[in-house]
Amino acid sequence: MNKYFLLIALLASTVNLSAQQTTSNQKKVAALLAKMTLEEKVGQMTQITLGVVGTQVDGEINQEALKNAVVKHSVGSILNVTNHALTVDQWHNLLTKIADEAKTTRLKIPVLYGLDAIHGQTYTLDATLFPQNIGMAATRNIQLAKAITKVTANELRASGVRWNFATVLDCGRQPLWSRFPETYGEDVFIGKTMGAAVIKAYEEDGLDKTTAVASCMKHFLGYSASRNGKDRTPIYLPEIEMREYYLPQFKEAVKAGASSVMINSSIVNGIPVHASKYLLTDILRKELGFNGVAVSDWEDIKRVYTWHHVASSPREAVAMCVNAGVDMSMVPYDFTFYDLLIDAVHKKEVSVQRIDEAVSRILMLKMKLGLFDNPYPEESAKANFGKPEYQTLALDAAHEAMTLLKNQDEVLPLSKNKKYLVAGPGAQSISALNGCWSYTWQGKDEQWYPKDSKTILQTIEDKVGKSNVVTTTEKGFEGIKNFDGDALIKSAKDVDCIILCLGENAYAESPGNIADLALDENQQALAKAAISTGKPIILVLTEGRPRFITNIEPKMNGILMAYWSGKKTAEAIADVLFGDYNPNGRLPYSYPRSSGEIVLYDRKPAEDIREVFNDDIHTGYNPLFAFGTGLSYTTFAYSDLKLSTKNLVGDEKLHVSVTVSNTGKIAGKHTVELYTRDLYASISPDMKRLRAFEKIDLKPGESKTVKFSIDKNDLAFVNAKLNTVTEPGEFTVMIGDLMESFQYK
Template identity: 50%
Template sequence: MTKYSAKHFLTFLFFCNALCFIGQDQIDLLIEKMTVEQKVGQMTQINLGFLSSSVDQHDGKVKQIDNEKLKRAIENYHVGSILNTAGTAYSIEKWHRILTQIQDIALATPLEIPVLYGIDAIHGVTYTKGSTLFPHNIGLAATRNPIIANQIAAATAKETRASGLRWNFDPVLDVGRNPLWPRFCETFGEDPFLVSTLGTELIKGYEQDGLSEKTAVASCMKHFIGYSDPKSGKDRTEAYISDITLWQKHIPSFKAAIDAGASTVMINSSMINDVPVHGSYKLLTELLRNKLGFKGMIVTDWEDIIRLHSRHKIAATPREAVKIAIDAGIDMSMVPNSFSFCEHLIDLVKSGEVSEDRIDASVKRILVLKKDLGLFDEPYPEKDAVQNFGLQEYQSLALNSARESMVLLKNEGDVLPLPKNKRYLLLGPGANCLSALNGCWSYSWQGDKEDVYPNTSKTILDVFQERFGDEQVMCDVKRDYSDATNFNINFSDEEISNVDYVILFLGENAYAESPGNIDDLTLDQNQIDLAKRAIALDKKIILVLIQGRPRIINDFSENIDGIVNAFLPGSMGAQAIVDVLFGDFNPSGTLPFTYPAYSGDLLTYDHKNLSAMVRTAPNKKTYGGYHPAFKFGDGLSYSDFVISNFKLSADTINVDEKIQISFQLKNNSERDGTKNIDVFIKDHYASLAPDVRNLKYFTKVSLKAGAQKEVRIDLDKNDLFFFNSKGEKLLEEGSFSVFVEEQNATFYLNK
């Protein structure tokens, strides 16, 4: 049997397996029949725009697929995967036409191997018109609600699969250690336990029905590893992370995801300790595969193999860059706009510099993923999956998750909730902007195109006008976030004299990746100036922050009566914000990061004791210490919760025993409410300098007005260990303290 009679071989296999269910053995036999060129093609991922005959240079939108270019990619280069980026959203019908066109060509080739399509569906289905957009991960982390995280992923999986797409480049499991980083909003914040817990729920939500089901997609944990802590704060720039910090802060979320069954992983575009991750055998093979036990497929990020040559300068030629990446452990290259990867890798294999066995291993992982996703069984878009798109329950989920994500940071004199019978002046660019509410990956890469949002989308001004009418609402904010008039107060003194409350909507417009790089976390000067002018009106003033990272507001926050951090709340964000402002929803969100007071003071809550030391100079002036604007876990409620009778079940425990925390939680108010409970552990002394505290557990408790409840929480040795530089777990005898807000108690661990 020749290599190119594989089509007949496959036909025989399919006949023997009546429903086209291909097993592992058949995949091995298929690989044996493939040429080097066909194998390398399976390892190649091309951007849809590269295959089009018409691309709008302004928005990157693919106007028409060039069938000849598509045939060349699949027939000549045997390309196994395609992705769409940088464009705007398509209808389901258009997605189905595109995917059918692709698979028609793929199934007409000798091997009939279907193409795997990958997409970024980061907080909902980014590139499908009418999809539901949920809060970004940074807001989702504020909910402290794993159930909602799972439900959002399940809904996103259904709408993605309904679009005909089966591989989602999500979740982001990078730990947000540097708030300057422009992808901070895509993280679950600064704590590894919080990231691990919510990240695994996303993976389960994407994959839990089984990849072949019409309600599931393959997840892609990203970006392994250390991407989110660049020294400069800029996207795709170098990080310097010790092995201890890597194990204690960055690896746990990926290990948890692997244990949860993540199918694929995408790699950090940058470098750690001067070693580009895409070229690191130590990180990709020794750590990810051998030590962490990842069995799935490894894909690069955008153009990151050739960048080993063009940016990182560790490869003298593009060909050498391909060899380095393949030797490191890469399975699939997101090339994405050329066939250079194919050409170089084919040459490397034929010259003997890369073994065919090495690429066989990658091809097998790719084909197994296609099999698991049901592509060999049904390669075309599944028409009956469309019934899972656009359900009302997704809108309800979007509203509920957005409400739960809101964090009330300040409420002087109980200015909130607002009365509903007053007059309100809305100021600031966020008051009338859809892109600000939704952020990046919202019907386009940057999310900043107002005209691509569904007609049913509502700005905050829209919701105010619906609920209160023009008689109660004054606002002259334009839809264009950057319009110069949005930073002025465009009303006369007489008009303003009738206003009871001023509500400022400040923060950031949408951005993604490198276009979001900034040099300073301080809020833009035009917004600071607007805030100061608003304060000078001498009205009760509320600040709503719509932002993907903590922009510093120290210049004026002292004179603000109420502050709500809304993050990037998604499709139903405007409704959620107004619900919280007027008390239709009692806020319960808590910060998933430390909100800095100064741009040069970016300590995370889990810093070392040394970082928090306060020193006194000879002139008696103190300096140093930990002084954020708001702490990790801060978040107020319209209810008054009181914790009392805090105690532990024992003063001393042995290593295999549990210890139970118990306390009374009372809602000492006339309003029903929900309290987020964060439980922290402090290790008093250890062989490696311990953090001041670490989050080990969180939960939510809902109480009726005046009600109380005993809360019991069990902890064990898994909450007490730490990692050394080799990734070994160390559990040491000694004293530990447990904290819930200001309540704490201490116990001793015997080994």
């Protein structure tokens, strides 16, 4: 049995909410709703940040402020931390005080608490952090993604929190975007399959169980398609593109049972998504069939007035967004939404029926989560926090994320009997290994990381001994010594190789906005200093998005992409560099060569062509490293690609098989990817699309036949009438260096 299957089974068993339970909850919600005043209903739709009811001391409650929020304003939800992560006991104490206060209200409706636990339980000290989504996409391992999700759910619930604002389903097709590391990369198929699996893993045990939490699809819809790459900036997205590349992930997540959705902060084609009835009601509710809670993002209903200027007053903004389909407002600092919505109802700008609809969804979620039965943190859930096996899983995930991009003359793996210079700002930075949402929002404050967290420098010293390692670095990413090129040149004289650690320090959301994908000048200068020594250089990249390295890549002997891979990133890096782990990650995006050539792998034929004097030259897709790149210390060969038929008809399945052999000298994991191409269609077809993948493990000399099944739905596209169709014609199946064609009729 796959060990991740086993771990998932051990963490929890699958228990689905029965139809009988659902009916019972619906009756309870209806009965409760009938007793509620308008003020109590609108309070349920109000979400505030912890700072409103807390003090300047993290984890402390201002009892008077709490009473004002919960008793006077009937708030339905609280989120966030004041500054940094808390201990499990601090969470239990805080949440108990909130539950106690809710018990004093007329109807005793519990408060639902929510956090952004996007790569582990972000906001509990010593919780286990795993790779960011972009690193998990590199693993191409669905079962591994589910296993780490189960741990996140366990550690959230152990903290007393039952609502997680995860996972991000935005398609990462704009590499400048500061939330790119939270995505599963540029491919739709990886995004929808891994995303849906994660959503299901959060919830499938049953929301009333201590191994599950309510998930949240983020951010509906098109958030990542920012025209200028800045966070929360305008998006211009033709609907045909929206439906082809950005909607499928949410469609699958709805099918997987997502309990909630968070709305895109920006505007799409000039309309704030929070105020778009077309997107939030017509598509999300009616077309996709979503019936969970729709929550705004941070302060975004206010911004319909203050930023976007489509509402002429704050009250009009509230009315527009609630009427469009927002059920809960992340206000988050005050009670203006509460006051304005009550006023809007009195003025008949929002109907009571719409209020009841929103509140019913919120109450139903609280029912499913068992909050009405027990609104307090569950003492028994504490046993699921910090288990030793979680650290093993974190290392497994970091290992499988590691993506080897270059290995010139087989310079890797390195010998443990030579001397090394470890340089660069990433060498002694913990935050640059974890990235955003890591015990603090930005992830930069290293005092909150677990005390046993290791740096790249430490793990290399562990491999070869401190006497064989020289460094020119200091702790933290921004330290001046980290960028001293002269010191690097001097220190390199007596070493055999330079391990150069470059990339990005942690950032989240708008603070991560950049104007250029180029590495900063200090890092470029450091790389040039390393090149000037004439020593072999291994470049280790810890970054959330692809920063340009085109000018230094030719002089790098080896390049390892480590992403932001969580608690065990440094250990995984050292294991790969010194041959104790055979890398098997694959790039989940096309690593661009230059700003003028950001072309995605599933490009249109015309994007592939650069016309020169009427000659069509196919150089349009010319990234530094292509989507799917990922080297190994062994070699794999493909043979015997077979299709079950050359003529696929109607709803029939096309069965595809291929033999994969490990032709090298060591064991290795390998992801087999199946792509298709539609040669001609009514809409210019993509050059290739990933349709299936499977990760296998092969010993030296071992071969395995990998089988896939696809059908017309896997070949479909969105046509000019915005319908998803499969047109008759010729298709090509591509696996590795092999291809076969068939006709669809």
